Amino acid sequence: SFLHGSGVLLLPIGHRCISQAAAKIDVDFDYDGPLMKTEVPGPRSRVRFQSLENAEAVHFFCNYEESRGNYLVDVDGNRMLDLYSQISSIPIGYSHPSLIKLLQQPQNLSTFINRPALGILPPENFAEKLKESLLSVAPKGLSQIVTMSCGSCSNENAFKTIFIWYRSKERGHNNVTKEELESCMINQAPGCPDYTMLSFMGGFHGRTMGCLATTHSKAIHKLDIPSLDWPIAPFPRLKYPLEDFVKENQQEEARCLEEVEDLIVKYRKKKKIVAGIIVEPIQSEGGDNHASDDFFRKLRDIARKHGCAFLVDEVQTGGGCTGKFWAHEHWGLDDPADVVTFSKKMMTGGFFHKEEFRPNAPYRIFNTWLGDPSKNLMLAEVIKVIKNEDLLGNAAHAGKVLLTGLLDLQARYPHLISRARGRGTFCSFDTPNDATRNKLITIARNKGVVLGGCGDRSIRFRPTLIFKDHHAHLFLNIFSDILANFK
Amino acid sequence: SFLHGSGVLLLPIGHRCISQAAAKIDVDFDYDGPLMKTEVPGPRSRVRFQSLENAEAVHFFCNYEESRGNYLVDVDGNRMLDLYSQISSIPIGYSHPSLIKLLQQPQNLSTFINRPALGILPPENFAEKLKESLLSVAPKGLSQIVTMSCGSCSNENAFKTIFIWYRSKERGHNNVTKEELESCMINQAPGCPDYTMLSFMGGFHGRTMGCLATTHSKAIHKLDIPSLDWPIAPFPRLKYPLEDFVKENQQEEARCLEEVEDLIVKYRKKKKIVAGIIVEPIQSEGGDNHASDDFFRKLRDIARKHGCAFLVDEVQTGGGCTGKFWAHEHWGLDDPADVVTFSKKMMTGGFFHKEEFRPNAPYRIFNTWLGDPSKNLMLAEVIKVIKNEDLLGNAAHAGKVLLTGLLDLQARYPHLISRARGRGTFCSFDTPNDATRNKLITIARNKGVVLGGCGDRSIRFRPTLIFKDHHAHLFLNIFSDILANFK
Numbered sequence: 001s002f003l004h005g006s007g008v009l010l011l012p013i014g015h016r017c018i019s020q021a022a023a024k025i026d027v028d029f030d031y032d033g034p035l036m037k038t039e040v041p042g043p044r045s046r047v048r049f050q051s052l053e054n055a056e057a058v059h060f061f062c063n064y065e066e067s068r069g070n071y072l073v074d075v076d077g078n079r080m081l082d083l084y085s086q087i088s089s090i091p092i093g094y095s096h097p098s099l100i101k102l103l104q105q106p107q108n109l110s111t112f113i114n115r116p117a118l119g120i121l122p123p124e125n126f127a128e129k130l131k132e133s134l135l136s137v138a139p140k141g142l143s144q145i146v147t148m149s150c151g152s153c154s155n156e157n158a159f160k161t162i163f164i165w166y167r168s169k170e171r172g173h174n175n176v177t178k179e180e181l182e183s184c185m186i187n188q189a190p191g192c193p194d195y196t197m198l199s200f201m202g203g204f205h206g207r208t209m210g211c212l213a214t215t216h217s218k219a220i221h222k223l224d225i226p227s228l229d230w231p232i233a234p235f236p237r238l239k240y241p242l243e244d245f246v247k248e249n250q251q252e253e254a255r256c257l258e259e260v261e262d263l264i265v266k267y268r269k270k271k272k273i274v275a276g277i278i279v280e281p282i283q284s285e286g287g288d289n290h291a292s293d294d295f296f297r298k299l300r301d302i303a304r305k306h307g308c309a310f311l312v313d314e315v316q317t318g319g320g321c322t323g324k325f326w327a328h329e330h331w332g333l334d335d336p337a338d339v340v341t342f343s344k345k346m347m348t349g350g351f352f353h354k355e356e357f358r359p360n361a362p363y364r365i366f367n368t369w370l371g372d373p374s375k376n377l378m379l380a381e382v383i384k385v386i387k388n389e390d391l392l393g394n395a396a397h398a399g400k401v402l403l404t405g406l407l408d409l410q411a412r413y414p415h416l417i418s419r420a421r422g423r424g425t426f427c428s429f430d431t432p433n434d435a436t437r438n439k440l441i442t443i444a445r446n447k448g449v450v451l452g453g454c455g456d457r458s459i460r461f462r463p464t465l466i467f468k469d470h471h472a473h474l475f476l477n478i479f480s481d482i483l484a485n486f487k
Numbered sequence: 488s489f490l491h492g493s494g495v496l497l498l499p500i501g502h503r504c505i506s507q508a509a510a511k512i513d514v515d516f517d518y519d520g521p522l523m524k525t526e527v528p529g530p531r532s533r534v535r536f537q538s539l540e541n542a543e544a545v546h547f548f549c550n551y552e553e554s555r556g557n558y559l560v561d562v563d564g565n566r567m568l569d570l571y572s573q574i575s576s577i578p579i580g581y582s583h584p585s586l587i588k589l590l591q592q593p594q595n596l597s598t599f600i601n602r603p604a605l606g607i608l609p610p611e612n613f614a615e616k617l618k619e620s621l622l623s624v625a626p627k628g629l630s631q632i633v634t635m636s637c638g639s640c641s642n643e644n645a646f647k648t649i650f651i652w653y654r655s656k657e658r659g660h661n662n663v664t665k666e667e668l669e670s671c672m673i674n675q676a677p678g679c680p681d682y683t684m685l686s687f688m689g690g691f692h693g694r695t696m697g698c699l700a701t702t703h704s705k706a707i708h709k710l711d712i713p714s715l716d717w718p719i720a721p722f723p724r725l726k727y728p729l730e731d732f733v734k735e736n737q738q739e740e741a742r743c744l745e746e747v748e749d750l751i752v753k754y755r756k757k758k759k760i761v762a763g764i765i766v767e768p769i770q771s772e773g774g775d776n777h778a779s780d781d782f783f784r785k786l787r788d789i790a791r792k793h794g795c796a797f798l799v800d801e802v803q804t805g806g807g808c809t810g811k812f813w814a815h816e817h818w819g820l821d822d823p824a825d826v827v828t829f830s831k832k833m834m835t836g837g838f839f840h841k842e843e844f845r846p847n848a849p850y851r852i853f854n855t856w857l858g859d860p861s862k863n864l865m866l867a868e869v870i871k872v873i874k875n876e877d878l879l880g881n882a883a884h885a886g887k888v889l890l891t892g893l894l895d896l897q898a899r900y901p902h903l904i905s906r907a908r909g910r911g912t913f914c915s916f917d918t919p920n921d922a923t924r925n926k927l928i929t930i931a932r933n934k935g936v937v938l939g940g941c942g943d944r945s946i947r948f949r950p951t952l953i954f955k956d957h958h959a960h961l962f963l964n965i966f967s968d969i970l971a972n973f974k
Contacts, residue, residue: 048611048614051614051615052609052613052614053630053631053632053845054606054631054633054845054849056848056849057606057607057849057850057853058606058607058608058609059607059608060608061608061609061610061611061613062603062608062609062610062611063610063611064597064598064601064603064610065594065597067597067601072608075611086602086603086604086608086855087604087607087855089602089604089855089856090601090602094601095597095600095601096600099600100596100600102600103590103596103599103600104596107552109587109590109591110551110552110554110582111551112590112599112861113582113583113586113587113590113865114551114554114577114581114582115573115576115577115834116549116551116573117573117574117576119541119544119545120544120545120546120574121545121546121547121548121549121559121573122539122545122548122549123548123549123550123551124535124548124549124550124562126539126548127535127538127539128538143540144540144541145540146541149636149637149640150636150637150640150854150855150856151854151855152640152643152695152854153636153637153639153640153695156639156694156695156696157694157695159696160694160696160712163711163712163713164710164711164712166711167711168711176710180710181706181710182706184706184709184710184711184712184714185688185703185706185709186703186719187700187709187714187715187716187717187719188714188716191706191709191710191711192709192710192711192712192713192714193711193713194713195713196713201672206854207643207644207647207853207854208639208640208643208644208695208696208697209643209646209647209695209696209697209700210695210696210697211695213674213696216672216673219668219669219671219672219678220848220850220851221850221851222671222672222674222678222679223651223654223663223667223668223671223678223851224650224651224653224654224655224671224678224679224680225647225650225651225671225679226650226679226680226681226682226683226715227671227674227675227679228674228713228715229674229675230674232673232674343855344855347602358540358541361543361707362541362543362544363544363707363708364707364708364710366544366694367637367638367639367693367694368573368574368576368637368638368830368831369576369637374599378600
């Protein structure tokens with residue numbers, strides 16, 4: 001089961017988190033703490049806002065050359081402990097010595113400047129690099145790998161892989177009719193069948209049109225964009241602390257699963273077949289919504305029962321931050337997922353799938369680049385570091401320290417913090433409202449800690465994999481002071 | 488007007504193309520000619536096919552370290568003149584010294600290993616790098632730039648930009664109703680309006696679901712994937728030589744334009760509004776289909792007349808190969824295109840748009856990476872080389888040599904070559920059928936020339952921008968021999 005209040009030791013109320021917080025430098029390239037010179041954004045950042053046309057979403061401008069380990073340095077020389085890590089996309093910290101070394105090796109130059117069309121003209125070492133990187137961490141049962149350039153393309157192509165698989169299963173043979181070949185050219189059935197992907201309210205799976213039809217986290221992502229009539233099931237809304245709401249939460253999960261089955265049947269009746277179900281192990285953009293391992297095992301069973309593919313979107317949860325390489329490994333599935341998508345911390349997008357999901361012909365899942373070998377090269381190095389330094393064990397351990405501290409703060413400041421939850425360092429808590437959340441993020445930033453929001457009032461932790469116990473203590477001390485003084 | 492038979496000097500029939508073909512090395516890192524050691528794929532390639540699960544589309548395995556300039560070297564040591572350049576995506580040849588130097592500069596290391604979430608935490612020099620690279624080649628009238636990771640994401644986000652613009656125009660104000668906000672979360676109107684993009688039969692705009700609804704080049708791209716009821720107009724099928732079919736071709740173009748207008752009206756009547764029109768300057772994957780500059784000017788007028796955005800997809804045509812940086816610059820539009828998408832030779836995906844197409848709020852066009860500053864850095868260098876070495880002028884000149892030679896071969900081998908056409912080095916010709924086309928490509932490869940196909944029986948030329956006159960002569964001599972001996 002995932003970490004919650006019942007499984008961790010609460011510190012006595014009022015106890016200032018930790019004295020070990022005196023920063024320890026066990027990753028020698030990491031800085032030893034935040035160092036603030038101005039408020040953020042500072043004067044140098046502010047000038048630069050005017051240099052950019054689309055700066056409305058910009059937080060501040062960064063000096064990546066000076067950023068190291070867990071610390072992001074901005075153009076005003078402020079050094080901040082980064083618990084958001086570029087929307088959860090930096091695996092082993094900034095300017096990691098292993099990656100610098102990799103870039104300095106002359107034999108790697110070519111990989112960065114000669115980007116091939118991987119699907120037709122792969123480099124000599126392509127299979128080896130895949131074995132060293134992605135295939136070495138393939139989820140159990142998924143032997144096939146396709147690389148893509150980003151998370152949205154990964155999900156889009158996973159959908160296509162599932163549609164092709166479903167149709168092939170439905171046909172029962174490989175003979176495509178002339179009518180299918182002709183009708184697909186004009187976007188019509190039977191060549192373009194009326195298949196759907198079932199998704200969950202609150203889920204986020206990307207922003208291209210196929211992905212967006214399965215994304216339901218915020219209106220701003222979807223407003224004004226045409227979409228598809230695809231089924232949307234409710235995702236469990238669990239009550240915390242979990243141990244006080246065991247029965248209610250079980251009922252809530254049962255209700256959602258029942259709705260999933262109802263939707264599959266209802267959509268089949270209106271001839272819109274559910275070819276697959278897509279789900280995040282933890283709904284991230286939607287507000288860090290968790291469900292129990294049991295919920296996901298039952299969801300997997302429903303998918304199999306109805307002949308739907310089971311697609312696990314690990315774009316944000318994958319890569320080790322939950323304490324296992326893939327968050328869905330926590331579930332203990334009997335039968336593996338059919339397709340698992342990834343991006344962000346994996347440096348390249350892509351997806352794993354079962355052998356039976358291989359399209360029956362080349363060029364069906366294809367594009368010019370199909371990923372980027374320079375990203376595979378860096379990922380191979382990252383995975384080596386993760387294994388050598390046991391960064392999965394580290395994420396589990398540092399995550400426990402972080403969540404223990406958050407639960408302590410929650411006990412002391414229940415009017416500011418609620419529903420503290422997490423798996424590994426993939427932690428979060430709720431604040432009373434959007435305004436308080438944003439104020440806390442701004443204050444923390446000016447105290448040297450970069451945090452991210454999600455959902456309508458949550459704060460999420462997405463540190464790198466080299467976030468250690470002492471970083472957790474450091475954060476907890478700073479944040480404890482912030483909460484004590486919060487008005 | 489674009490290059491065709493009437494504008495170039497035909498060599499006398501039977502004349503063996505050129506004696507200057509003795510290879511000239513004016514790009515000092517380029518090899519001086521093909522060098523073949525085995526047939527392709529050779530024994531080392533063949534062994535590697537078994538190392539890869541998805542090798543059905545693979546042509547052969549490459550040694551990119553040894554590849555230089557216009558020459559692609561395979562793992563068997565075969566060195567081939569590459570006229571396909573990774574599906575038209577290598578701008579200034581393999582292992583260009585300027586890019587090697589760029590990679591060796593220590594101050595650039597950080598850009599390759601610390602990939603930011605560009606939309607929220609850009610690097611200090613982000614605006615400068617955009618100015619040096621993309622903004623320095625912005626199509627006239629398009630001041631805004633958004634970067635993306637690939638061509639499909641570029642078109643998907645261009646569609647979204649157009650839909651948002653159209654809805655805002657339709658609303659006439661910025662007040663979004665509660666009904667819109669709620670309905671969009673469940674994929675329904677009015678929040679997700681029934682807007683469409685009009686595309687052309689034979690067009691190719693990518694393979695994610697939004698793009699795929701506008702792609703109509705080959706059934707293999709579309710079969711089994713659900714799609715959208717969006718209008719599809721015929722694209723002119725011109726007869727060659729153009730000077731013999733002036734009237735027929737004008738009529739053909741008028742017919743297609745009339746159909747465009749009819750579709751806009753017809754779809755509006757069924758409440759499916761055409762928010763934009765997407766078109767390639769030359770339909771590439773669909774078979775290198777050209778239309779006249781006049782056709783595109785009139786199409787642009789139709790878009791304006793009906794209030795539709797005019798989106799020019801320059802993913803394959805952009806970057807200089809037609810002799811201008813953007814192929815649509817040849818048209819001499821009074822009013823610029825509204826949106827222009829790119830990728831491939833530009834090293835990063837993205838799109839330019841007019842100021843009025845800026846979404847009214849941040850995060851509406853957004854994703855984690857929003858491109859990759861390491862690609863912008865390389866592109867800035869590539870654009871410097873293009874300008875310093877006048878590679879646009881070179882593409883125009885070398886393209887003329889190539890097309891002149893193709894027209895000569897067409898005159899000598901009319902049973903094998905027809906409809907020779909092109910703009911800059913973006914040339915092509917038709918063969919009698921698919922089997923002959925593929926056989927010619929295979930024979931050429933074994934003689935040291937990499938060619939690509941498109942459509943159902945065309946061969947397309949997509950050399951790098953450092954493809955010079957002498958490379959054209961070299962190719963023409965080899966190909967002339969192939970045709971003379973073809974059975």
